Amino acid sequence: MVIAQFKMRDQGSLLGVLWSALNPLLMLTILYVVFHFHMGKEIENYAVYLLIGLVTYTHFSNSTVAAMHVFHNMSSLAANTIFPKEILVIATVISRSIEFAVSFLVCIGIAVFAGVQLTGSVFLIVAVILVQTAFALAVSLILSFLYLFLRDIEHIYQLLLRLLFFLTPIFYNMEYLGDGIIRTVVMMNPLTHLTMFARSAIFSGESILMGLAVFGLLALVLLVMSFLAFKRFEPNLAERV
Amino acid sequence: METVIQLADVSKAFRVDTGRTPLVGLLSGAFGNSQEKRFRYSLHNLNLTITKGERVGLVGNNGAGKTTLLKLIAGLYAPTSGRIMVKGQVTFLAGFGIGMVDEMTVAENAFLYAAIYGVDRDEIEANLEEIVSWAGLTEFVQTRFKHLSDGMKIRLAFSTTRYFDADIYLLDEALSAGDQSFRKKCEQVFLDYKKSARTMLIASHNMTFVEDFCDKTIWIEGGKLIAFGETKEVIANYLAVSGLKKKMNQETKCVVREQ
Numbered sequence: 001m002v003i004a005q006f007k008m009r010d011q012g013s014l015l016g017v018l019w020s021a022l023n024p025l026l027m028l029t030i031l032y033v034v035f036h037f038h039m040g041k042e043i044e045n046y047a048v049y050l051l052i053g054l055v056t057y058t059h060f061s062n063s064t065v066a067a068m069h070v071f072h073n074m075s076s077l078a079a080n081t082i083f084p085k086e087i088l089v090i091a092t093v094i095s096r097s098i099e100f101a102v103s104f105l106v107c108i109g110i111a112v113f114a115g116v117q118l119t120g121s122v123f124l125i126v127a128v129i130l131v132q133t134a135f136a137l138a139v140s141l142i143l144s145f146l147y148l149f150l151r152d153i154e155h156i157y158q159l160l161l162r163l164l165f166f167l168t169p170i171f172y173n174m175e176y177l178g179d180g181i182i183r184t185v186v187m188m189n190p191l192t193h194l195t196m197f198a199r200s201a202i203f204s205g206e207s208i209l210m211g212l213a214v215f216g217l218l219a220l221v222l223l224v225m226s227f228l229a230f231k232r233f234e235p236n237l238a239e240r241v
Numbered sequence: 242m243e244t245v246i247q248l249a250d251v252s253k254a255f256r257v258d259t260g261r262t263p264l265v266g267l268l269s270g271a272f273g274n275s276q277e278k279r280f281r282y283s284l285h286n287l288n289l290t291i292t293k294g295e296r297v298g299l300v301g302n303n304g305a306g307k308t309t310l311l312k313l314i315a316g317l318y319a320p321t322s323g324r325i326m327v328k329g330q331v332t333f334l335a336g337f338g339i340g341m342v343d344e345m346t347v348a349e350n351a352f353l354y355a356a357i358y359g360v361d362r363d364e365i366e367a368n369l370e371e372i373v374s375w376a377g378l379t380e381f382v383q384t385r386f387k388h389l390s391d392g393m394k395i396r397l398a399f400s401t402t403r404y405f406d407a408d409i410y411l412l413d414e415a416l417s418a419g420d421q422s423f424r425k426k427c428e429q430v431f432l433d434y435k436k437s438a439r440t441m442l443i444a445s446h447n448m449t450f451v452e453d454f455c456d457k458t459i460w461i462e463g464g465k466l467i468a469f470g471e472t473k474e475v476i477a478n479y480l481a482v483s484g485l486k487k488k489m490n491q492e493t494k495c496v497v498r499e500q
Contacts, residue, residue, distance in 0.1 A: 074342060081340035082315050082333055083357045235319035238312065239255070 024054045024103070031171045039172050045203070048111045052202060053170030055103040056195045060136050061161045063096035067140030068147045068157065075241040085237050086230055089144050090137065097133045104129065104198070111202050119204040124212065128197045131216040135190060138223040141230045148240040168192050190215075242292035244328070245409060245440050246314055251287045251323030253309055253464075254280040283309045285464045286323070291440060293408075298455035298472060299444040300479050306464040307444040308335070311411045314442065329408025329440070332358055339398040343387035347378055350386050351401045358405045368404060375426070376400035396423055403430055410434075410441045428454070448476055 028051055036046050043049050067089045071078045078085060104125050112118065146153045168191040169177075177183040186192050193215055200208045257279055284306045291297055299307050312318045313325060315333040340357070341350045351372055355365045365372070373379055376396040381389065389397070402410075431454055434441065445451050451458060451472060458475040460468045468475045 077340040077342055077357075079317065079340070080333065080335050081354075081357050082317065082331055235316075238317035 021103075021106075024051070024058050027054055027058075035171050039176065042175070043173055045111070045114050045116055048107065048114055048116060048202070049173075049199065050171060051107050051110065052198050053168065053195050055100065055107060056132065056198055057165060057168055057170055057191060059096055059100040059103070059132065060139075060191055060194075061164075063093045063100075063136045064140050064143055065157070065161070066096065067092045067137075068143040068154065071144060071148060071237065071241045078241045079238045085234055086141065086227065089140050089230075093133060093137045093140050096136075097129060100132070101129055108202060116203060118202070121201050121204050121208075124201040124208060125198060127212055127216070128194065128201055128208075131197075131212060131219055132194050134216070134223050135194070135219040138219060138226045141223075141226040145230060145233045145237065148237065164189060164191055168195055170195065242294070244290055244326075245293045246289070246291040246328075246442070247326040248287050248289040248314075249324045249326075251284060251289075251313065251320045251325055252282060253284040253306075253313060253318060254282045254321045257281050282321075283464050284313070284461075287461075287464075287466055289459070289466070289469065291442065293440055294438040295457060296435065296441045296455045297443070298451035298458035298476075299442060299461070300446070300448070300451060300458060300476070301461040301467075302483060305461045307461065308413050309464075310461065311335075311413050311442065311444060314409075315411055327409065330359075330406075331409045331411060332402060332405050332407035333411045333413070334398060334402055335413040339394055341386050341394065341398060344385060346383050346385055347373065347389070347397060348382050350397065354398065354401045355404060358407065360404050360406070364404060365401075372400045372404070373397075375403075377423075392420060392423070399427060399430075408440060410439060410443075412441065412443045412445075414444060414446070424450075448480065452476055 028047070031050055031054070032047055035050075039046070070088045070092050071085070074088060078088065108118070108122060108125070143153065143157065167186050167189045169186065174183065174186070177186060193211065197208045197212055197215070200206060287310070299310065301307050309318065311333065313320055314327055315331055316327070317333065341354060345353065348369060351369060352362060352365055356362065369382075370379075373382055376393070376399070378384075378389075378393060378397055381393070386394065386397075428450070435454070441455075443451065443455060455472050457470060458468075458472040459466065460475050460479050468478060
C-alpha cells in the first residue's frame with residue numbers, strides 16, 4: 001500500500017519523483033538569497049539551518065494535505081472495498097516519511113560538506129522522524145474525515161499551513177523574536193519544537209532527549225485520540241466519499 | 242445449518258441533497274423553517290436470514306435497494322436502524338465502480354486488490370500470468386487502469402477475486418459488463434464455487450443466470466422485501482409483474498417496425 005502511494009503520486013508528471021526534491025531546494029534558494037545578508041549573519045551555517053527547517057515543514061504540510069485528499073482521490077477503492085480505511089491514511093503519511101528520512105540524509109551530507117562537526121546526537125534524528133510521523137499521522141486522520149464532511153476544510157487548512165510557515169523558526173531563530181507575545185505563540189507551535197529537535201540533533205546542540213520524550217508522548221496520546229475518533233466515523237465513510 | 246448473514250429490522254436512509262449549500266441548509270435548519278424531507282429510505286425494515294453455503298440471487302428493478310443491501314452486509318454502509326450480523330470474511334465485487342486505482346498499472350492493481358483482501362503477495366506473484374491471461378489482458382500488464390475499457394476492468398477484478406478465500410461473496414452486477422465468452426468463463430468459476438461451502442449473494446438482472454446458479458432468490462422493490470424463497474417461484478413472480486411492462490414495450494416496437 002505504501003508502495004502504491006509512492007508510485008501513484010508522481011504518475012503523469014514529467015520529472016516524477018524529482019519534484020519532491022526540487023520543491024524544497026527552490027524554496028531554499030529563494031529564502032537563502034533573500035535572507036542570508038540579514039538573518040544569515042547571525043546564524044551559523046545558515047544554508048543548512050534553513051534546509052532543516054524547510055524539510056521539517058515540507059514533510060508536515062505535504063503529508064497532511066495528501067492524507068486529507070486520500071479518500072477523495074481513491075474514492076472507488078474507499079467506497080467499494082472492505083478493509084480498515086485508516087490504512088490509506090497511514091500509507092500516505094509513511095510514504096512521505098520515507099522521503100523525509102531521505103531528505104535528512106541529504107541534509108546531513110550537506111552539513112558535513114559545510115564543515116559541521118557531527119556527534120552521536122545525529123542518530124537522534126531517527127527518533128525525531130518517528131515522533132514527527134506520529135504527530136503528522138494524528139493530524140492526518142482527523143483531516144481525512146473532516147474533509148469528507150466539509151470541503152471548506154481544504155481552504156482553512158491551507159491558510160493555517162501558511163500561517164504555520166511564518167510561525168515556525170524556519171528562516172529566523174528564536175533570538176530574533178525577542179521576548180514578546182510572538183515568541184510565546186511560536187513556542188506553542190508544535191512544528192517549532194520538531195524543527196529545533198532536528199537542528200539540535202544535526203548541530204549537536206543542547207540535549208533533546210527530555211523534550212523529545214515529552215513531545216513523543218503527547219503525540220502518541222493525540223494519535224490514539226484521533227484514531228479512536230476516526231474509528232467512530234469509519235462506518236459512514238463509504239457513503240461520504 | 243449455521244446462519245452466516247442475519248438482518249433484523251434493518252433500515253437505511255440516505256440524505257437527500259436539497260440543492261442548497263451546506264451553510265444555507267444549516268442556517269435554515271437553525272431558524273426552524275425546514276419542513277421538507279431530508280432523508281429518503283432506501284431500505285425499510287428488512288428481515289433476512291441466510292445460512293452457510295447458500296447461493297442466493299437478488300432481483301429487483303433499478304433503485305429497488307439491491308446495492309444498498311449488499312453494501313450494508315459488506316459493512317460499507319452503516320444501517321440507520323436495525324441489526325446486521327455477518328459471520329466470516331466478506332468479499333464485495335461491484336460491476337460498476339470496482340475498487341481499483343486509475344493511476345496504477347494492471348499488475349499493480351492486482352497486487353493491491355489482493356493485498357486488501359488478505360491474499361499473500363507471493364501467491365499473486367506466482368499466479369500473475371494466469372490472472373492476467375484469464376482476464377485476456379496479457380498485452381496490457383503495464384497499462385494504467387484508467388486506460389482499460391469497462392469490460393477489461395471488470396475482467397481483471399473478477400480474475401483477481403478467484404484467488405480470494407472469503408466465506409461470503411457479494412456480487413453486484415459483477416458480470417453485466419463482460420461479453421459472452423467472459424460470461425461463460427465466469428459461469429465455469431461459479432460452478433466450481435457451487436461445490437464449495439461458500440455463501441454467495443448475487444444481485445443481477447440476468448434471470449437465466451440467477452435461475453441456473455442460485456438456490457434461493459430475494460426479490461426487493463422500493464426498499465421492501467417482496468419475496469424470499471425458491472428461485473423458480475420468485476423469478477416467475479418477478480417476471481410476471483415486471484415482465485408485463487417489457488412485453489408491452491416489445492409489442493409497441495414491433496408495430497413501429499412493421500409500419
